[in-house]
Amino acid sequence: MSEQQVLLKVENLCQYFKINKAVDDVSFDIKKGEVFGLVGESGCGKTTTGRSIIKLYDITSGNIYFNGKRIAAGTGSYRNAINAAREEMKTASPERKAELKAIIAEQREQIKAAKRDHFAKENRSVTQIQMIFQDPIASLDPRMTVYETIAEGLKIQGEKDKSVIDEKVYKVLERVGLVREHAGRYPHEFSGGQRQRIGVARAVVMEPELIIADEPVSALDVSIQAQVINLLNDLRHELGLTILFIAHDLSVVKYFSDRIGVMYYGKMVELATSDELFAHPMHPYTRALLSAIPLPDPAYEKNRVREKYNPLEAHDYTVDKPRMREVTPGHFVQCNDAEFARYQQELKA
Numbered sequence: 138m139s140e141q142q143v144l145l146k147v148e149n150l151c152q153y154f155k156i157n158k159a160v161d162d163v164s165f166d167i168k169k170g171e172v173f174g175l176v177g178e179s180g181c182g183k184t185t186t187g188r189s190i191i192k193l194y195d196i197t198s199g200n201i202y203f204n205g206k207r208i209a210a211g212t213g214s215y216r217n218a219i220n221a222a223r224e225e226m227k228t229a230s231p232e233r234k235a236e237l238k239a240i241i242a243e244q245r246e247q248i249k250a251a252k253r254d255h256f257a258k259e260n261r262s263v264t265q266i267q268m269i270f271q272d273p274i275a276s277l278d279p280r281m282t283v284y285e286t287i288a289e290g291l292k293i294q295g296e297k298d299k300s301v302i303d304e305k306v307y308k309v310l311e312r313v314g315l316v317r318e319h320a321g322r323y324p325h326e327f328s329g330g331q332r333q334r335i336g337v338a339r340a341v342v343m344e345p346e347l348i349i350a351d352e353p354v355s356a357l358d359v360s361i362q363a364q365v366i367n368l369l370n371d372l373r374h375e376l377g378l379t380i381l382f383i384a385h386d387l388s389v390v391k392y393f394s395d396r397i398g399v400m401y402y403g404k405m406v407e408l409a410t411s412d413e414l415f416a417h418p419m420h421p422y423t424r425a426l427l428s429a430i431p432l433p434d435p436a437y438e439k440n441r442v443r444e445k446y447n448p449l450e451a452h453d454y455t456v457d458k459p460r461m462r463e464v465t466p467g468h469f470v471q472c473n474d475a476e477f478a479r480y481q482q483e484l485k486a
Protein backbone atom coordinates (compact mmCIF):
# COMPACT_ATOMS: atom_id res chain seq x y z
CA MET A 138 0.00 0.00 0.00
CA SER A 139 1.25 3.45 -0.80
CA GLU A 140 1.76 6.13 1.83
CA GLN A 141 -1.54 7.44 3.15
CA GLN A 142 -2.22 10.85 1.71
CA VAL A 143 -1.64 13.80 4.02
CA LEU A 144 -4.83 15.86 4.38
CA LEU A 145 -3.68 18.50 6.87
CA LYS A 146 -0.15 19.66 7.47
CA VAL A 147 0.64 22.05 10.29
CA GLU A 148 4.18 23.37 9.96
CA ASN A 149 5.97 25.34 12.70
CA LEU A 150 2.72 26.93 13.80
CA CYS A 151 3.11 29.87 16.18
CA GLN A 152 0.22 31.83 17.59
CA TYR A 153 1.43 34.50 19.98
CA PHE A 154 -0.94 36.71 21.91
CA LYS A 155 0.16 39.89 23.64
CA ILE A 156 1.24 38.27 26.85
CA ASN A 157 1.83 34.64 25.94
CA LYS A 158 2.89 32.16 23.31
CA ALA A 159 -0.28 30.08 23.14
CA VAL A 160 1.12 27.86 20.39
CA ASP A 161 4.86 27.82 19.87
CA ASP A 162 6.42 26.03 16.90
CA VAL A 163 3.99 23.13 16.66
CA SER A 164 4.18 20.74 13.70
CA PHE A 165 2.12 17.66 12.84
CA ASP A 166 0.19 16.22 9.96
CA ILE A 167 -3.04 14.29 9.70
CA LYS A 168 -3.51 11.65 7.05
CA LYS A 169 -6.74 11.05 5.17
CA GLY A 170 -9.12 8.88 7.19
CA GLU A 171 -7.10 9.20 10.36
CA VAL A 172 -8.18 10.26 13.83
CA PHE A 173 -5.45 12.40 15.35
CA GLY A 174 -5.78 13.03 19.09
CA LEU A 175 -4.39 16.27 20.48
CA VAL A 176 -4.03 16.09 24.23
CA GLY A 177 -2.85 18.32 27.04
CA GLU A 178 -4.04 20.17 30.10
CA SER A 179 -6.27 23.21 29.99
CA GLY A 180 -4.51 26.27 28.60
CA CYS A 181 -1.79 24.40 26.70
CA GLY A 182 -2.93 25.71 23.29
CA LYS A 183 -5.20 23.00 21.86
CA THR A 184 -8.15 25.24 21.01
CA THR A 185 -5.83 27.90 19.63
CA THR A 186 -4.33 25.28 17.33
CA GLY A 187 -7.82 24.28 16.14
CA ARG A 188 -8.90 27.87 15.65
CA SER A 189 -5.74 28.61 13.68
CA ILE A 190 -6.55 25.72 11.34
CA ILE A 191 -10.06 27.01 10.66
CA LYS A 192 -8.59 30.46 10.12
CA LEU A 193 -10.20 32.24 13.02
CA TYR A 194 -6.77 33.76 13.65
CA ASP A 195 -4.14 35.37 11.51
CA ILE A 196 -1.32 33.18 12.68
CA THR A 197 1.95 34.64 13.92
CA SER A 198 4.16 32.39 11.84
CA GLY A 199 4.25 28.97 10.25
CA ASN A 200 2.15 27.37 7.54
CA ILE A 201 -0.98 25.26 7.33
CA TYR A 202 -1.62 23.12 4.26
CA PHE A 203 -4.90 21.42 3.41
CA ASN A 204 -4.89 18.91 0.58
CA GLY A 205 -1.44 20.17 -0.35
CA LYS A 206 -2.55 23.77 -0.70
CA ARG A 207 -1.38 26.44 1.71
CA ILE A 208 -4.49 27.85 3.41
CA ALA A 209 -2.85 29.81 6.22
CA ALA A 210 0.53 31.40 6.64
CA GLY A 211 2.10 33.73 9.17
CA THR A 212 4.73 36.31 8.40
CA GLY A 213 6.53 36.48 11.77
CA SER A 214 9.57 34.41 10.85
CA TYR A 215 10.12 36.46 7.68
CA ARG A 216 9.79 39.71 9.61
CA ASN A 217 12.30 38.47 12.16
CA ALA A 218 14.75 37.63 9.38
CA ILE A 219 14.34 41.14 7.94
CA ASN A 220 14.90 42.75 11.33
CA ALA A 221 18.01 40.64 11.91
CA ALA A 222 19.37 41.58 8.48
CA ARG A 223 18.70 45.28 9.13
CA GLU A 224 20.48 45.05 12.45
CA GLU A 225 23.49 43.37 10.88
CA MET A 226 23.46 45.97 8.09
CA LYS A 227 24.53 48.67 10.57
CA THR A 228 28.03 47.23 10.91
CA ALA A 229 28.35 45.10 7.76
CA SER A 230 31.02 45.36 5.07
CA PRO A 231 29.90 46.61 1.63
CA GLU A 232 29.89 43.05 0.20
CA ARG A 233 27.86 41.74 3.12
CA LYS A 234 25.46 44.67 2.76
CA ALA A 235 24.69 43.57 -0.78
CA GLU A 236 23.96 40.05 0.47
CA LEU A 237 21.76 41.38 3.24
CA LYS A 238 19.80 43.48 0.77
CA ALA A 239 19.13 40.35 -1.25
CA ILE A 240 18.01 38.53 1.90
CA ILE A 241 15.60 41.34 2.76
CA ALA A 242 14.16 41.36 -0.76
CA GLU A 243 13.68 37.59 -0.63
CA GLN A 244 11.94 37.77 2.76
CA ARG A 245 9.64 40.52 1.45
CA GLU A 246 8.64 38.19 -1.37
CA GLN A 247 7.90 35.47 1.21
CA ILE A 248 5.67 37.88 3.14
CA LYS A 249 3.78 38.78 -0.01
CA ALA A 250 3.26 35.13 -0.88
CA ALA A 251 2.17 34.29 2.66
CA LYS A 252 -0.39 37.10 2.68
CA ARG A 253 -1.63 36.15 -0.76
CA ASP A 254 -2.29 32.55 0.36
CA HIS A 255 -3.60 33.44 3.80
CA PHE A 256 -6.12 35.97 2.56
CA ALA A 257 -7.00 34.23 -0.72
CA LYS A 258 -10.74 34.52 -1.22
CA GLU A 259 -11.22 30.80 -1.73
CA ASN A 260 -9.41 30.17 1.57
CA ARG A 261 -11.46 32.57 3.67
CA SER A 262 -14.01 29.94 4.58
CA VAL A 263 -12.66 26.47 4.11
CA THR A 264 -15.97 24.62 4.35
CA GLN A 265 -14.22 21.28 4.02
CA ILE A 266 -13.09 21.84 7.61
CA GLN A 267 -15.79 21.94 10.28
CA MET A 268 -15.53 22.29 14.03
CA ILE A 269 -17.48 20.68 16.86
CA PHE A 270 -17.23 22.71 20.04
CA GLN A 271 -16.74 21.79 23.66
CA ASP A 272 -19.84 23.37 25.06
CA PRO A 273 -22.98 22.46 23.09
CA ILE A 274 -25.08 25.00 24.97
CA ALA A 275 -22.81 27.95 24.26
CA SER A 276 -22.22 26.93 20.64
CA LEU A 277 -25.90 26.63 19.67
CA ASP A 278 -28.04 29.72 19.12
CA PRO A 279 -31.00 29.41 21.53
CA ARG A 280 -33.29 31.29 19.13
CA MET A 281 -32.68 28.96 16.21
CA THR A 282 -34.49 25.68 15.69
CA VAL A 283 -32.48 22.54 15.07
CA TYR A 284 -33.46 22.79 11.42
CA GLU A 285 -32.23 26.37 11.12
CA THR A 286 -29.01 25.54 12.95
CA ILE A 287 -28.16 22.64 10.67
CA ALA A 288 -29.32 24.38 7.47
CA GLU A 289 -27.39 27.59 8.15
CA GLY A 290 -24.04 26.43 6.78
CA LEU A 291 -25.66 25.01 3.65
CA LYS A 292 -27.36 28.33 2.99
CA ILE A 293 -24.16 30.29 3.55
CA GLN A 294 -22.48 27.92 1.13
CA GLY A 295 -25.05 29.01 -1.45
CA GLU A 296 -27.62 26.21 -1.41
CA LYS A 297 -31.02 27.73 -2.20
CA ASP A 298 -33.11 24.68 -3.09
CA LYS A 299 -35.37 24.04 -0.10
CA SER A 300 -35.97 20.41 -1.02
CA VAL A 301 -32.22 19.73 -1.16
CA ILE A 302 -31.72 21.40 2.22
CA ASP A 303 -34.69 19.49 3.72
CA GLU A 304 -33.36 16.19 2.56
CA LYS A 305 -29.86 16.84 3.86
CA VAL A 306 -31.09 18.08 7.24
CA TYR A 307 -33.46 15.14 7.82
CA LYS A 308 -30.90 12.63 6.67
CA VAL A 309 -28.16 13.98 8.93
CA LEU A 310 -30.53 14.09 11.91
CA GLU A 311 -31.11 10.38 11.55
CA ARG A 312 -27.45 9.76 11.01
CA VAL A 313 -26.58 11.32 14.39
CA GLY A 314 -29.32 9.42 16.23
CA LEU A 315 -32.03 12.07 16.28
CA VAL A 316 -35.34 12.07 14.39
CA ARG A 317 -37.15 14.31 11.89
CA GLU A 318 -39.54 15.51 14.57
CA HIS A 319 -36.64 17.16 16.39
CA ALA A 320 -36.07 19.60 13.53
CA GLY A 321 -38.62 22.17 14.71
CA ARG A 322 -37.45 22.24 18.31
CA TYR A 323 -35.07 24.59 20.12
CA PRO A 324 -31.75 23.69 21.85
CA HIS A 325 -33.15 24.06 25.39
CA GLU A 326 -35.58 21.21 24.72
CA PHE A 327 -32.72 18.72 24.47
CA SER A 328 -30.36 16.96 26.89
CA GLY A 329 -26.62 17.66 26.83
CA GLY A 330 -25.86 14.55 24.80
CA GLN A 331 -28.59 15.37 22.27
CA ARG A 332 -27.33 18.92 21.94
CA GLN A 333 -23.90 17.63 21.11
CA ARG A 334 -25.51 15.40 18.47
CA ILE A 335 -26.96 18.58 16.97
CA GLY A 336 -23.45 20.05 16.99
CA VAL A 337 -22.18 16.94 15.21
CA ALA A 338 -25.04 17.16 12.66
CA ARG A 339 -24.27 20.80 11.94
CA ALA A 340 -20.67 19.86 11.14
CA VAL A 341 -21.39 16.64 9.23
CA VAL A 342 -24.10 18.12 7.00
CA MET A 343 -21.41 20.21 5.29
CA GLU A 344 -19.75 16.97 4.14
CA PRO A 345 -16.39 18.14 5.46
CA GLU A 346 -13.16 16.30 4.78
CA LEU A 347 -11.82 17.22 8.21
CA ILE A 348 -13.65 17.64 11.49
CA ILE A 349 -12.00 19.37 14.41
CA ALA A 350 -13.73 18.09 17.53
CA ASP A 351 -12.64 20.35 20.39
CA GLU A 352 -13.25 18.47 23.63
CA PRO A 353 -16.68 17.44 22.34
CA VAL A 354 -17.49 15.33 25.40
CA SER A 355 -15.81 17.25 28.22
CA ALA A 356 -19.01 19.04 29.20
CA LEU A 357 -21.09 15.84 29.19
CA ASP A 358 -21.88 13.32 31.92
CA VAL A 359 -19.50 10.39 31.91
CA SER A 360 -22.37 8.06 31.03
CA ILE A 361 -23.11 10.09 27.90
CA GLN A 362 -19.51 10.59 26.80
CA ALA A 363 -19.12 7.09 25.37
CA GLN A 364 -22.27 7.49 23.27
CA VAL A 365 -20.98 10.62 21.58
CA ILE A 366 -17.53 9.08 21.06
CA ASN A 367 -19.15 6.00 19.53
CA LEU A 368 -21.23 8.20 17.27
CA LEU A 369 -18.12 10.00 16.02
CA ASN A 370 -16.39 6.68 15.55
CA ASP A 371 -19.32 5.30 13.49
CA LEU A 372 -19.48 8.44 11.37
CA ARG A 373 -15.80 8.31 10.79
CA HIS A 374 -16.11 4.84 9.25
CA GLU A 375 -19.38 5.49 7.39
CA LEU A 376 -18.34 8.81 5.91
CA GLY A 377 -14.59 8.33 5.70
CA LEU A 378 -14.02 11.35 7.92
CA THR A 379 -10.68 12.59 9.12
CA ILE A 380 -10.83 13.92 12.66
CA LEU A 381 -8.63 16.12 14.82
CA PHE A 382 -9.86 15.10 18.24
CA ILE A 383 -8.92 17.46 21.06
CA ALA A 384 -9.09 16.29 24.66
CA HIS A 385 -7.49 17.18 27.97
CA ASP A 386 -6.87 13.63 29.11
CA LEU A 387 -5.56 10.55 27.42
CA SER A 388 -8.28 8.13 28.48
CA VAL A 389 -10.83 9.69 26.11
CA VAL A 390 -8.63 9.46 23.03
CA LYS A 391 -7.00 6.12 23.74
CA TYR A 392 -9.21 3.76 21.73
CA PHE A 393 -10.37 6.30 19.20
CA SER A 394 -7.14 7.86 17.91
CA ASP A 395 -4.72 6.39 15.41
CA ARG A 396 -2.02 8.80 16.46
CA ILE A 397 -1.73 11.15 19.41
CA GLY A 398 0.12 14.41 19.92
CA VAL A 399 0.75 15.61 23.48
CA MET A 400 1.00 19.35 24.10
CA TYR A 401 2.45 21.15 27.08
CA TYR A 402 2.47 24.95 27.40
CA GLY A 403 2.21 25.70 23.70
CA LYS A 404 4.71 23.04 22.61
CA MET A 405 4.24 19.58 21.19
CA VAL A 406 6.22 17.33 23.52
CA GLU A 407 5.49 13.86 22.13
CA LEU A 408 3.85 12.39 19.05
CA ALA A 409 3.34 8.72 18.20
CA THR A 410 0.76 6.15 17.23
CA SER A 411 -1.73 5.54 19.99
CA ASP A 412 -0.41 2.02 20.69
CA GLU A 413 3.19 3.17 20.74
CA LEU A 414 2.45 6.12 23.03
CA PHE A 415 0.75 3.89 25.58
CA ALA A 416 3.38 1.15 25.32
CA HIS A 417 6.47 3.39 25.40
CA PRO A 418 5.69 6.85 26.74
CA MET A 419 8.96 8.77 26.90
CA HIS A 420 8.40 12.40 27.78
CA PRO A 421 7.87 12.84 31.54
CA TYR A 422 4.74 14.89 30.88
CA THR A 423 3.18 12.07 28.86
CA ARG A 424 4.06 9.67 31.67
CA ALA A 425 2.37 11.95 34.16
CA LEU A 426 -0.76 12.06 32.00
CA LEU A 427 -0.78 8.27 31.74
CA SER A 428 -0.34 7.83 35.46
CA ALA A 429 -3.54 9.82 35.95
CA ILE A 430 -5.70 7.30 34.08
CA PRO A 431 -7.52 4.90 36.36
CA LEU A 432 -7.89 1.33 35.07
CA PRO A 433 -10.60 -1.17 36.03
CA ASP A 434 -7.99 -3.44 37.55
CA PRO A 435 -7.86 -3.44 41.37
CA ALA A 436 -4.29 -4.75 41.52
CA TYR A 437 -3.10 -2.01 39.17
CA GLU A 438 -5.13 0.62 40.99
CA LYS A 439 -3.65 -0.37 44.34
CA ASN A 440 -0.13 0.27 43.07
CA ARG A 441 -0.89 3.14 40.74
CA VAL A 442 1.35 6.09 41.57
CA ARG A 443 0.39 9.43 40.11
CA GLU A 444 3.48 11.03 38.69
CA LYS A 445 3.79 14.78 38.75
CA TYR A 446 5.55 16.68 36.00
CA ASN A 447 7.76 19.57 36.98
CA PRO A 448 9.78 20.72 33.97
CA LEU A 449 12.47 22.36 36.09
CA GLU A 450 13.12 19.11 37.95
CA ALA A 451 12.69 16.84 34.95
CA HIS A 452 15.10 18.49 32.52
CA ASP A 453 18.30 20.46 32.49
CA TYR A 454 17.98 22.60 29.38
CA THR A 455 20.45 25.31 30.39
CA VAL A 456 23.08 24.27 27.82
CA ASP A 457 21.78 21.21 25.97
CA LYS A 458 18.59 22.53 24.33
CA PRO A 459 15.57 20.42 23.40
CA ARG A 460 13.93 19.98 20.03
CA MET A 461 11.51 17.49 18.49
CA ARG A 462 13.37 14.29 17.56
CA GLU A 463 12.35 10.96 16.11
CA VAL A 464 13.43 8.38 18.69
CA THR A 465 11.99 5.41 16.78
CA PRO A 466 10.27 5.61 13.38
CA GLY A 467 7.14 7.73 13.79
CA HIS A 468 7.71 8.36 17.51
CA PHE A 469 8.77 11.95 18.15
CA VAL A 470 9.77 13.41 21.51
CA GLN A 471 10.82 16.89 22.56
CA CYS A 472 14.24 16.24 24.08
CA ASN A 473 17.88 17.30 24.18
CA ASP A 474 20.96 15.22 23.26
CA ALA A 475 21.31 13.62 26.68
CA GLU A 476 17.62 12.68 26.87
CA PHE A 477 17.63 11.38 23.31
CA ALA A 478 20.48 9.01 24.19
CA ARG A 479 18.67 7.89 27.35
CA TYR A 480 15.35 7.26 25.56
CA GLN A 481 17.12 5.08 23.02
CA GLN A 482 18.86 3.16 25.81
CA GLU A 483 15.56 2.60 27.58
CA LEU A 484 14.02 1.16 24.45
CA LYS A 485 16.87 -1.33 24.05
CA ALA A 486 16.66 -2.40 27.68
Ligand SMILES: Nc1ncnc2c1ncn2[C@@H]1O[C@H](COP(=O)(O)OP(=O)(O)O)[C@@H](O)[C@H]1O
Binds near residue numbers: 182
Ligand atom coordinates in the same frame (compact mmCIF):
# COMPACT_ATOMS: atom_id res chain seq x y z
N1 LIG B 1 -7.84 35.27 22.03
C1 LIG B 1 -6.90 35.15 22.98
N2 LIG B 1 -6.20 36.23 23.41
C2 LIG B 1 -5.23 36.09 24.36
N3 LIG B 1 -4.89 34.94 24.93
C3 LIG B 1 -5.55 33.82 24.55
C4 LIG B 1 -6.59 33.86 23.55
N4 LIG B 1 -7.06 32.59 23.38
C5 LIG B 1 -6.35 31.83 24.21
N5 LIG B 1 -5.46 32.54 24.92
C6 LIG B 1 -4.48 32.00 25.88
O1 LIG B 1 -3.68 31.07 25.18
C7 LIG B 1 -3.40 29.93 25.98
C8 LIG B 1 -3.91 28.68 25.28
O2 LIG B 1 -5.33 28.69 25.30
P1 LIG B 1 -6.21 27.56 24.61
O3 LIG B 1 -5.72 27.35 23.23
O4 LIG B 1 -7.63 27.93 24.77
O5 LIG B 1 -5.86 26.28 25.48
P2 LIG B 1 -6.62 24.88 25.61
O6 LIG B 1 -7.64 24.78 24.54
O7 LIG B 1 -5.53 23.86 25.49
O8 LIG B 1 -7.22 24.87 26.99
C9 LIG B 1 -4.04 30.19 27.32
O9 LIG B 1 -3.06 30.75 28.17
C10 LIG B 1 -5.11 31.21 27.00
O10 LIG B 1 -5.38 32.01 28.11
Ligand SMILES: [Mg+2]
Binds near residue numbers: 180183185352
Ligand atom coordinates in the same frame (compact mmCIF):
# COMPACT_ATOMS: atom_id res chain seq x y z
MG1 LIG C 1 -9.70 24.44 24.72
